[in-house]
Amino acid sequence: MPAPTEHLPANHPLLALLQRHQRVLVAGAPGSGKSTLVRAAAATLAARGQACHCLSGDPGLPRIGPPGAACLGRWEAGEWRLEAIAALATLDAARFRLPLVQAVRRLAEQAPAGALLLDAPGVVRGTAGAELLPALVEASGAGALLVLATGDTRFPLHEECRALGLETVTLAPAPRASALRRSWRVALCSSAQRSPSRPWQDGATGCGQATATRRPPMKSCPAACGVSGRTSRPPGASWRPRSWNWLAPSPFCTTRSNTRFRPI
Numbered sequence: 001m002p003a004p005t006e007h008l009p010a011n012h013p014l015l016a017l018l019q020r021h022q023r024v025l026v027a028g029a030p031g032s033g034k035s036t037l038v039r040a041a042a043a044t045l046a047a048r049g050q051a052c053h054c055l056s057g058d059p060g061l062p063r064i065g066p067p068g069a070a071c072l073g074r075w076e077a078g079e080w081r082l083e084a085i086a087a088l089a090t091l092d093a094a095r096f097r098l099p100l101v102q103a104v105r106r107l108a109e110q111a112p113a114g115a116l117l118l119d120a121p122g123v124v125r126g127t128a129g130a131e132l133l134p135a136l137v138e139a140s141g142a143g144a145l146l147v148l149a150t151g152d153t154r155f156p157l158h159e160e161c162r163a164l165g166l167e168t169v170t171l172a173p174a175p176r177a178s179a180l181r182r183s184w185r186v187a188l189c190s191s192a193q194r195s196p197s198r199p200w201q202d203g204a205t206g207c208g209q210a211t212a213t214r215r216p217p218m219k220s221c222p223a224a225c226g227v228s229g230r231t232s233r234p235p236g237a238s239w240r241p242r243s244w245n246w247l248a249p250s251p252f253c254t255t256r257s258n259t260r261f262r263p264i
Contacts, residue, residue, distance in 0.1 A: 008044045018041070018117075024116075024145070025117075025120055027133060027157070028173065051114045057119060068088055105140070124157055129160075137166065145167070147168060148171055
């Protein structure tokens with residue numbers, strides 16, 4: 001049985017936005033309660049007999065489908081039912097902005113008519129946030145914005161929101177949003193460790209025919225330069241193991257064939 005979901009009051013600003021605009025983008029910092037608010041809005045609309053879809057644009061911690069993907073779901077029987085998926089093979093929405101925007105555009109085109117809520121990633125600062133928010137609004141066709149931000153501090157992307165020229169409503173974050181985010185992260189990790197199956201793929205249609213999110217296995221350099229694995233290094237080189245960029249050439253190899261083993 002899915003966990004019970006609270007309903008929104010009849011005069012909630014998000015419900016009022018959905019009466020004027022079919023597509024609303026919900027933005028806010030990580031842990032501000034975006035996914036919880038979207039879930040409550042969907043449950044409220046379902047109680048009224050109205051269909052509601054959600055486009056999850058946070059590949060790092062999605063509430064619909066697997067991590068590393070943008071997902072389109074429909075609220076049904078008290079939970080989200082996955083309808084379409086666009087694999088990104090990354091959890092970093094800030095760094096891989098273009099693939100995320102393209103995935104959101106494809107899923108938004110598949111979404112049927114009716115209420116559609118875009119659960120945006122929590123990238124709200126710097127160049128990444130300033131570029132990602134307008135791109136997601138254009139790709140999803142959103143007609144309004146709902147921003148979760150505290151009243152004492154201005155939303156970091158306030159100027160970008162104003163430049164969009166869309167109807168914008170600002171609400172205070174939910175008091176328990178951060179605790180709910182942590183509990184959801186723990187539950188997601190525990191579920192992935194216990195069961196090798198992927199129930200989120202049941203009934204879902206692939207977008208781009210790509211569903212794998214695992215990295216390819218590590219291999220030695222084709223030119224036998226000595227760079228192989230996460231902890232190996234050429235003689236005389238001093239560097240600590242870090243994350244890997246699988247597309248850039250290695251700084252320890254001058255051959256063109258080695259394109260998967262650069263530590264960053």
